Amino acid sequence: PICAKGKVLLGAAGSEYGVRGFVMAYNASDLTPAWPNPVWNIPPEQQGWRRLSRLVGGGAVWTPVTVDTSTDTVYYGTGSATPLYFRSMRPGRNPRTDSLVAVDLNTGRLKWWQELIANNEWAYDVSQPPLVYSARVGATTRRVVSVATMEGVWFAFDARTGRPFHQRVKVIDRIEHPSLKPGQPVTIFPSSLGGLNYSPASYDSRTNYVFNAAAETAAVLIQDKLTPTQKRRKLVLGDVFLGTRSGDFGAVLPGWKDHGSISAINVATGRRVWKFETPEPERGGVTTTASGLGFAGGGDGVIRAFDLRTGRILWTFRTNEPIASGPTTFLAGGRQYLAVTVGGTPTSSNGGTVSELHVFAV
Numbered sequence: 001p002i003c004a005k006g007k008v009l010l011g012a013a014g015s016e017y018g019v020r021g022f023v024m025a026y027n028a029s030d031l032t033p034a035w036p037n038p039v040w041n042i043p044p045e046q047q048g049w050r051r052l053s054r055l056v057g058g059g060a061v062w063t064p065v066t067v068d069t070s071t072d073t074v075y076y077g078t079g080s081a082t083p084l085y086f087r088s089m090r091p092g093r094n095p096r097t098d099s100l101v102a103v104d105l106n107t108g109r110l111k112w113w114q115e116l117i118a119n120n121e122w123a124y125d126v127s128q129p130p131l132v133y134s135a136r137v138g139a140t141t142r143r144v145v146s147v148a149t150m151e152g153v154w155f156a157f158d159a160r161t162g163r164p165f166h167q168r169v170k171v172i173d174r175i176e177h178p179s180l181k182p183g184q185p186v187t188i189f190p191s192s193l194g195g196l197n198y199s200p201a202s203y204d205s206r207t208n209y210v211f212n213a214a215a216e217t218a219a220v221l222i223q224d225k226l227t228p229t230q231k232r233r234k235l236v237l238g239d240v241f242l243g244t245r246s247g248d249f250g251a252v253l254p255g256w257k258d259h260g261s262i263s264a265i266n267v268a269t270g271r272r273v274w275k276f277e278t279p280e281p282e283r284g285g286v287t288t289t290a291s292g293l294g295f296a297g298g299g300d301g302v303i304r305a306f307d308l309r310t311g312r313i314l315w316t317f318r319t320n321e322p323i324a325s326g327p328t329t330f331l332a333g334g335r336q337y338l339a340v341t342v343g344g345t346p347t348s349s350n351g352g353t354v355s356e357l358h359v360f361a362v
Contacts, residue, residue: 002065002067004105005069005105007025007026007027008025008026008031009023010065011062012060015079017057018057018083020041020042020044021059023039023061025105025108038108039101041101042058048095049090052089056090057082059081059096062125062127063077064129065129067105073103073104073159075100075101076129077099077116077126080098081097084123085221085243085244086241087120087180094120096113096115098116099114099115100155102145116147116155117149122177122180122188124151125149130147131145131147143158144158144159145157146201148195148201150197151177152214152216153171153175154170154210156267165270166267169265171263173216176188177189180244182226185222186222188220188221189216190219191218191250191258192249193217193219194217194281195215195217199215199283200285201213202288202294204288207264207308207309208268209265211265212262213286219253220252222251262275262304262306274310274311276313278304279298280300280322282296284296293305294308297319299322299324299344301318302318303316303340317358319356322343322344323342329362339357339358340358341356341358342354
């Protein structure tokens with residue numbers, strides 16, 4: 001949940017199960033509804049592209065929303081439509097799934113939305129929390145909202161109107177995802193656990209750069225091959241159905257090593273200016289400081305400090321356990337500290353079972 005101006009805002013996970021994604025606001029004082037209705041990201045059952053089946057759903061908002069209190073606007077990314085890997089059961093555009101959405105904080109009224117992943121059949125979400133900031137775009141200072149997707153590309157929009165400034169800027173190097181074919185193996189880059197998979201970005205006003213921590217991954221997907229009877233059962237009875245016979249997130253690609261990267265994009269030009277790779281996928285995101293330092297913890301258990309302008313790594317510390325959280329920095333007693341929680345998740349570098357807090361004096 002995110003709190004802003006006396007309201008608590010949240011969505012719900014579970015796109016895989018055909019749920020209907022939403023965002024709702026509650027009054028922080030007593031948790032009564034602050035909006036007349038939730039902002040539903042997809043139509044009700046039996047309407048629009050959901051006429052085929054109650055199984056069809058998705059559009060969940062499973063990562064934190066972002067609130068611009070200067071304009072009372074809530075920004076959030078939405079998840080995939082379901083069935084994740086079986087588009088023929090959800091024909092058409094599937095509006096407001098895989099999108100960046102802006103709504104009014106006070107009323108829940110929709111302001112604008114932009115679909116960022118069209119015809120998605122690879123389980124890519126827009127799961128990175130959006131960033132809102134004032135930045136130089138070209139030669140002019142603009143109010144910008146930007147976000148990167150699990151497909152591995154970055155977008156920047158006018159925060160008020162949704163007009164695009166930059167689109168599909170590559171964050172990761174390999175982006176290949178052919179259409180799936182029933183019963184046949186198809187290799188995709190990144191996997192459905194890759195790209196910008198909930199890793200928060202950061203903006204630095206001195207460099208005018210946005211920094212992303214990414215997962216550069218691959219997978220082999222085999223779409224289910226259904227008989228007419230099986231397909232009818234899925235549609236009519238609403239069985240939970242992902243549409244792949246190669247596991248929830250696909251199978252390992254032989255000879256490929258998943259890894260991570262940290263990179264910087266110049267908001268003025270929309271171009272990536274530097275990038276360095278890490279041995280394991282990055283999940284925790286990037287923290288920047290006014291001193292020109294960036295911090296990130298990787299799936300290899302290493303905390304890295306780097307120069308924001310050049311990407312040069314200046315300091316490392318090995319924790320020996322996967323890191324799936326963003327570092328934080330704070331002042332106490334007149335001294336600055338850096339803190340990082342350590343311990344992976346089942347989808348982060350094969351997970352981890354520890355629960356540790358590491359704190360450093362800067």
